[in-house]
Amino acid sequence: MSETKSTPASSSEKIDLTEDSDYDLLEMMTWKESDPDVAREACAELYRRHAKYLFPVCRNYARGLGGDEAAEDLTSETFKHVYEKGASTFKPGSASDPDRMRRHVRAWLGRIAHNLACNAYRGRTLQEIRLEQDQWDNVAEQERLEDSESSLRLLRLMEQVLTERERHILRVTAQYYDRRKPNRNLPDEVLEDLGRQWGITHENIRQIKIRALKKLEEAFAMEMGGPATQAQGAR
Amino acid sequence: MNGSKEKAQTSQGDFERVVFEAMQQGGWILPQTVEEVRRAEEELAANPVQLPPGLADPYAMLDQPHRRIRLGGQLEVGRDSILEENLAQAAREGEGIPPEVKEQMRKDREAAENEKDG
Numbered sequence: 001m002s003e004t005k006s007t008p009a010s011s012s013e014k015i016d017l018t019e020d021s022d023y024d025l026l027e028m029m030t031w032k033e034s035d036p037d038v039a040r041e042a043c044a045e046l047y048r049r050h051a052k053y054l055f056p057v058c059r060n061y062a063r064g065l066g067g068d069e070a071a072e073d074l075t076s077e078t079f080k081h082v083y084e085k086g087a088s089t090f091k092p093g094s095a096s097d098p099d100r101m102r103r104h105v106r107a108w109l110g111r112i113a114h115n116l117a118c119n120a121y122r123g124r125t126l127q128e129i130r131l132e133q134d135q136w137d138n139v140a141e142q143e144r145l146e147d148s149e150s151s152l153r154l155l156r157l158m159e160q161v162l163t164e165r166e167r168h169i170l171r172v173t174a175q176y177y178d179r180r181k182p183n184r185n186l187p188d189e190v191l192e193d194l195g196r197q198w199g200i201t202h203e204n205i206r207q208i209k210i211r212a213l214k215k216l217e218e219a220f221a222m223e224m225g226g227p228a229t230q231a232q233g234a235r
Numbered sequence: 236m237n238g239s240k241e242k243a244q245t246s247q248g249d250f251e252r253v254v255f256e257a258m259q260q261g262g263w264i265l266p267q268t269v270e271e272v273r274r275a276e277e278e279l280a281a282n283p284v285q286l287p288p289g290l291a292d293p294y295a296m297l298d299q300p301h302r303r304i305r306l307g308g309q310l311e312v313g314r315d316s317i318l319e320e321n322l323a324q325a326a327r328e329g330e331g332i333p334p335e336v337k338e339q340m341r342k343d344r345e346a347a348e349n350e351k352d353g
Contacts, residue, residue, distance in 0.1 A: 040297060047293035056284040057275050060262030066305045072289050073304040076296050083297060103272040110272065114265040120304035151257035158254075170254065174264060177255045182248050217250045 015041040021098075022046065022105040029087035043083040049102075051075060054109055061117065074120075078113045086112055118175050118190075154220055161219045165198055166212035173209055 015038060017025060028035075028042035058078075059071035066073075090108060095101045158167055172194060178184055186194075191202045200208070258264050259271065266275045290296065 040294075043297060044293035047296065051290055051293070052284075052286055053276065053279065055286055055290060056279050056282075057262065057265055059284065061265050062306060063262075068287065070304060070306045072287060073302045074306070075290055076299070076302055077304055079293075079296060080301065100269065103269040103276070106272045106276075107266065107268050110265045110267045114267055116304060117265070117306055120306045151260040154254065154257040155261045155263070171258070171263060174255050174258050177251065179252060179255070182252060213250055213254065216254065 017041055017045045020045070022049065022101055023092040026082075026087045026090045026092070026105070029083060032083075039083075043079065043087075046082070046105075047079050050106060050109060051079065053106055054078060054113065057110065058113060058117075061113075074113055074117055077116055078109055081112055081116065082109070114175065118172075150224075153223055154216070157216060157219045157223065161215055162212050166208055166215070169194060169198075169205060169208050170212050170216075 017028070017038075020028070020042075025042040025046045029039050029046070032039040055071060055075045058074040059068060062068070062070040062074065090105075093101075093104050095104055158170070162170070172190065173186055176184075176186055176190060186205075191205055194200075194205050195202055198205075255264070259266075262275075266272045
């Protein structure tokens with residue numbers, strides 16, 4: 001960590017934090033009361049390092065949901081949240097490898113952006129976010145569709161065969177999917193918000209989701225050239 | 236739970252995971268683990284994106300007031316679609332629309348119009 005961290009800075013003093021680690025920057029950002037100049041510069045430095053990552057992933061996410069404007073809002077609000085209160089909830093890991101540390105911080109930023117997006121989608125404000133190590137570090141449990149072409153086909157089919165309501169419900173419920181607990185119910189407040197948005201009951205939401213998955217699975221199986229039961233074999 | 240129902244639920248759960256993973260790969264779910272970030276970084280390295288002018292200055296970002304996140308622009312269309320679907324269903328079933336439903340529809344329409352105006 002550079003010496004500037006422990007030295008209170010006057011407004012005329014140039015603060016250089018380019019040599020400090022991401023973990024150190026996040027710690028400095030908690031010094032807003034005692035050393036506001038350093039805290040502010042730490043946030044600016046963190047932003048310079050990660051905004052060019054966060055904006056494109058937000059842009060990808062917001063495609064069809066508000067586009068670039070929504071992606072800009074989400075990127076900006078994520079960093080503002082980190083500066084105003086999020087940094088104090090960050091738990092540094094044991095990573096000393098710079099690549100791993102960078103990805104840890106980006107995973108945490110992604111978690112904040114995810115929660116902001118879910119809440120914005122539902123018209124809510126953000127609650128405090130903590131990301132435990134087993135949440136950001138669960139590499140061993142990660143699986144993916146080996147064939148990314150199959151993924152793209154599936155996403156295209158969502159556009160083609162599902163109604164807007166079905167797509168929306170599948171997309172919102174997927175934000176709460178936990179592969180470690182795949183049968184976990186949606187949080188009540190999410191069901192309430194979805195129900196209010198679409199004028200339907202909680203049970204309707206469940207049925208619409210099941211029907212949408214079935215429609216999608218059948219269409220996917222047709223594309224892959226077999227009955228629905230073979231769709232999962234495409235993974 | 237009988238065997239066939241259990242099997243059906245398992246099948247649905249498996250496919251739900253397939254859909255979830257497809258959304259993740261397509262960027263519809265933000266990367267939130269180290270491994271997901273690594274994959275996203277690989278994709279971004281192949282297709283780099285410039286920051287828009289509105290995000291270029293970190294100090295301006297810190298000084299500006301909070302933004303409303305303008306996600307979900309399509310939902311208003313969806314709300315109208317639901318109204319149309321409800322109306323069509325009532326017409327198909329030959330039933331009149333109950334007064335309380337009409338009143339709710341009127342309120343929803345007004346709210347949507349106010350939001351557009353606002």
